[in-house]
Amino acid sequence: xxxxxxxxxxxxxxxxxxxxxxxxxxxxxxxxxxxxxxxxxxxxxxxxxxxxxxxxxxxxxxxxxxxxxxxxxxxxxxxxxxxxxxxxxxxxxxxxxxxxxxxxxxxxxxxxxxxxxxxxxxxxxxxxxxxxxxxxxxxxxxxxxxxxxxxxxxxxxxxxxxxxxxxxxxxxxxxxxxxxxxxxxxxxxxxxxxxxxxxxxxxxxxxxxxxxxxxxxxxxxxxxxxxxxxxxxxxxxxxxxxxxxxxx
Numbered sequence: 024x025x026x027x028x029x030x031x032x033x034x035x036x037x038x039x040x041x042x043x044x045x046x047x048x049x050x051x052x053x054x055x056x057x058x059x060x061x062x063x064x065x066x067x068x069x070x071x072x073x074x075x076x077x078x079x080x081x082x083x084x085x086x087x088x089x090x091x092x093x094x095x096x097x098x099x100x101x102x103x104x105x106x107x108x109x110x111x112x113x114x115x116x117x118x119x120x121x122x123x124x125x126x127x128x129x130x131x132x133x134x135x136x137x138x139x140x141x142x143x144x145x146x147x148x149x150x151x152x153x154x155x156x157x158x159x160x161x162x163x164x165x166x167x168x169x170x171x172x173x174x175x176x177x178x179x180x181x182x183x184x185x186x187x188x189x190x191x192x193x194x195x196x197x198x199x200x201x202x203x204x205x206x207x208x209x210x211x212x213x214x215x216x217x218x219x220x221x222x223x224x225x226x227x228x229x230x231x232x233x234x235x236x237x238x239x240x241x242x243x244x245x246x247x248x249x250x251x252x253x254x255x256x257x258x259x260x261x262x263x264x265x266x267x268x269x270x271x
Contacts, residue, residue: 030100033084033093035061042068047101049161050075054084054095065096073105073155073182103161108152108179108187112194115149116217123265124191124219126152128184128229130254133159137168138255139222144172146262147269152179152187152219188236191219199239200229201261203251206242214265222261225254 032041032048041048042065051069053062055078069076084093115122125148130136136159143151159165166173181187188198199212200221221237223229228251234240243252243260252260 030102031087032098032100033088033091033096035094035096038096038098039064041098041100042072045072047104048072048074049099049101050077051099052077052079052084052087052097054078055080057095061096070182073180075155101161102163102166103173103178105180106150106177108150108181108190111150111177111179112190116194116196118149120269121215121217122149122196123147123214124150124152124196125258125262126184126187126219126221126233127158128154128221128233129157129224129227130222131157131159131224133162133165134168135159135253135255136161137165137170137173139258140165140169140172140176142255142259142262144169144176146259146266148176148262150177150179152181152184154184155180155182184230185232185236188219188221188233192236197239198237199241200234200237201242201257202229202234202240203242206240208244209241209261209264210244212239212241214268218265220261220265222254222258225251 032038038051051065051074053065053076057078065076068074084095084097087097125143127136127139130139140151161173192198196217196219198219198221201223221229221233243257251257
């Protein structure tokens with residue numbers, strides 16, 4: 024059944040139906056040690072739909088289900104509907120203006136995610152791309168921090184960010200990633216072309232495998248001695264630079 028208050032679906036049949044009906048799901052938790060046809064079905068569906076699937080102890084499932092019969096599986100309903108990147112691209116690539124994507128690598132704080140989405144919506148980003156794993160959960164707190172921007176922006180959840188960059192490059196999108204150590208000043212990047220901007224986690228930055236696929240690496244000039252900007256602040260600065268270049 025569906026618990027509207029906590030946005031939880033529990034039980035094998037309800038979770039199966041939610042997947043078949045393609046309801047937006049944020050995550051699925053499966054009892055540790057589960058095998059067989061149901062486990063195989065879940066893995067295939069979650070892989071195809073880029074839904075995180077995690078095996079957890081029975082105690083956690085019992086706690087979340089609050090006495091209800093979870094049958095070893097619980098799904099969290101997503102408050103938004105994720106978009107398919109491949110399906111979205113044709114509408115954006117052939118638009119009148121060059122498309123602008125924002126790809127977030129391991130941004131795990133919901134308030135940062137919300138603040139980034141708010142800036143993205145205000146400054147002309149066409150779609151935000153996140154990984155299915157290792158990122159902030161899209162929940163009420165994130166939506167509140169975004170001032171509702173997460174309900175307006177197309178959000179693509181991809182199984183692999185490497186694959187997402189390959190798809191973008193195949194469609195003529197240039198990739199620019201934040202690199203505080205080896206990047207050129209952000210003002211020197213030409214953003215008047217189809218572009219995807221990659222921002223990484225505050226502690227580790229953009230993953231080296233993603234950096235290797237980028238056409239440009241940029242940094243935000245600074246005069247202070249602190250290592251780097253907060254990722255949501257950096258997003259606002261970079262996106263405003265893109266906005267300024269494009270309106271000029």
